[in-house]
Amino acid sequence: MKPRDRLRIAMQKSGRLTEPALELLNRCGLTFRQSRDKLFCFGEGEPVDLLLVRDDDIPGLIAQGVCDLGIVGRNVLNEFQLTGGRDSAELAELRPLGFGRCRLSIAVPQEMEYREAGQLQGQRIATSYPGLLGQWLRERGVDAGVVTLAGSVEIAPRLGTADAICDLVQSGGTLVANQLREAEVLLESEAVLAGPEALPTDERGDMIDLLLKRLDGVIQVRE
């Protein structure tokens, strides 16, 4: 691939992380002009551009070298590290960013008296995070069926396609609405700056160092 002389950051095009991610980059002194197709944002002052994509695509774009950095939930990054294939081990969480906080949790029907992981033996658990759930179950020696769904995981128990779910929880309101109860927390998540394990050694590496320094300043001021 031809080396780029501008830094490219992947972020969510439209969703929970979009506004806070843009605000954080603005506070780091980066401003952008949005292109007409809204996929690409050209950096105005500094040589830093944005690629606006679905959050699920962000780790892959970094692993392929299409983008240098990404702003994405730890849940999505860790899932990719477990299931994304050959390139995925080389991705790292460079900084936690302090927004988009949520947990990846197992939830069970409200009437179930949940005490321990062993009770999930032989149960079907619906999730969009088969890698993280599979790892958690293996670590506990629990043999459960993992039903992978792209969305609307929380309705699976009512539909009878699963006995429990493993999904993102923030307030817990969605669980209550679906007569579910949080039973185990697998991961505490927030938005993170993701990048390659080995940072580039050219000018892009210098730009990344500079961005990390500014981020550290901005995040410290906010805490």
Ligand code: ATP
């Ligand atoms: P996309 O169209 O980009 O695929 P999405 O529907 O997967 O969007 P969002 O719902 O916008 O994504 O969530 C993006 C991220 O926000 C999640 O991966 C997670 O890290 C974080 N998040 C924080 N709170 C919640 C929550 N209650 N539910 C889902 N995600 C949450």
Ligand code: ZN
């Ligand atoms: Zn997504």
